[in-house]
Amino acid sequence: MTIRAAADGSALGNPGPAGWAWYVNDDCWRAGGWPHGTNNQGELMAVLDLFRATAHLPDEDLHILCDSQYVINSVTKWMPGWKRKGWRKSDGKPVLNVDLLKDIDRALAGRKYTFEWVRGHAGHDLNEAADDRARAAATAYQQGVAVRQGPGFIRAGDPAAPAAGGQSAQPVMSAAAARPTRSAAPQPTAAPTLFGGSSLLSEPDLFSELEDEALPQPAGADELPELVVESLERELLLPGTRSDLGRTSVLLHPDFTEIGSSGRLWSRDEMLMALEGNPGSPAELELLSADRVGDSSVLLTYRTHTRAGAVLRSSLWVLDGAQWRLRFHQGTPEA
Structure with missing residues (x-):
């Protein structure tokens, strides 16, 4: 049998009040968050808690719907190389969100799983449900009210499922992982092409290390x-x-x-x-x-x-x- 679930994260301000959630159906979902975190940390935590919540079903396939290319590529493409290099990137700098990634690496050992990318905010029912709950958790931390954590993984005819309030109800996250890590801006080995300097080597430069500076909000929808x-x-x-x-x-x-x-x-x-x-x-x-x-x-x-x-x-x-x-x-x- 295959467990099909969506996982999503949200951060208000990015970084700022943050939330995460995974969702199977209205009777089977979980959400949480922190007063200060990033969208990427929320996305990773949703995946981690989903693996933990289904750990009692190691023989079942886990099909994870995710709108984050960062999470999918981190888990399925980049993580093996990071591990070989002592959880460092090719430039020698430490991998971001390493505590969460290490926990995910341990949680997926021996599991059968696949990731499917889905476009966020495009009307996909499971993705929208996870996004709504992650954003609600972030909003709850912003407003200082209780977070609706959900029932956890509960499935009819599954007596081994952890009860609400069990181990998966309170996700473990270190203080280091809950805070964005500031690092010096990396120096490119070749001048970038996209939104950077010129280069005949045509090296892209759109993404880099995550920094904990507040990002400007885009122009309002009422503008031209x-x-x-x-x-x-x-x-x-x-x-x-x-x-x-x-x-x-x-x-x-x-x-x-x-x-x-x-x-x-x-x-x-x-x-x-x-x-x-x-x-x-x-x-x-x-x-x-x-x-x-x-x-x-x-x-x-x-x-x-x-x-x-x-x-x-x-x-x-x-x-x-x-x-x-x-x-x-x-x-x-x-x-």
């Missing part, structure tokens, strides 16, 4: 689309945004692609993996034009300036539901 998109593009130039996988995952369209200055086509997943070793550097934006292509798309053209030189750039933003998201980017070093 051109102004909203320009504000979001400028936000992506900030180290605090590029370093926050949770926030940038919201801004990047699931089908995002980039054509680098070398002519290479980068997919979203390829960029996530490449940026593990090359997070890039910030740049200043000189806006050239912001043109509405249609009712739900805006094309930005601009120039960035770094110590490596100037780069001419174009970004196509599309309206995905109520959220503007970056669909395509291209950068060319200016002659």
Whole structure:
């Protein structure tokens, strides 16, 4: 039998009051959180608690629906390499959220599991239910009220399931894991292409280490689309945004692609993996034009300036539901 569940996290301010939740159905779910945490920590904790809550069913397949590429790639692609390197990244820096990742590594030993990426805020019933509960937990911590933790893993005809208030009711999380870790901005080994300096090597630079600085809020929905998109593009130039996988995952369209200055086509997943070793550097934006292509798309053209030189750039933003998201980017070093 397969257990099918969604896992999600939420952080108000990112970092800020944070929540997590996993959801099977209305009679089988769990939520929790902390006064201060990040979206990524919430996503990881939801997965960890789901493994713990189903530990009494080791022979059943666990099918996890998750809207976080960071979590899926961390568990299924990057974690083995991190373990071999003593939980350090390719640049020698410590892996973020390492306590949670180590706990997940122990929890999934001997388990049969698969991850499925689902688009967040797109009407997927299980994902929406988990998201609602994670956000409610974060809001409860923000308001200083009790969190609805849920019944836990309870299934009809399953007498071995832990009762509500059992071991999984109070997730274990160290103080170090509950707080974002500030680290010095990494120095790229090659100049980045996306939202950074110019390079014929076309190395992407969108994601990097997570920092505990507050992120600016995007422009209000009542503003012109051109102004909203320009504000979001400028936000992506900030180290605090590029370093926050949770926030940038919201801004990047699931089908995002980039054509680098070398002519290479980068997919979203390829960029996530490449940026593990090359997070890039910030740049200043000189806006050239912001043109509405249609009712739900805006094309930005601009120039960035770094110590490596100037780069001419174009970004196509599309309206995905109520959220503007970056669909395509291209950068060319200016002659």
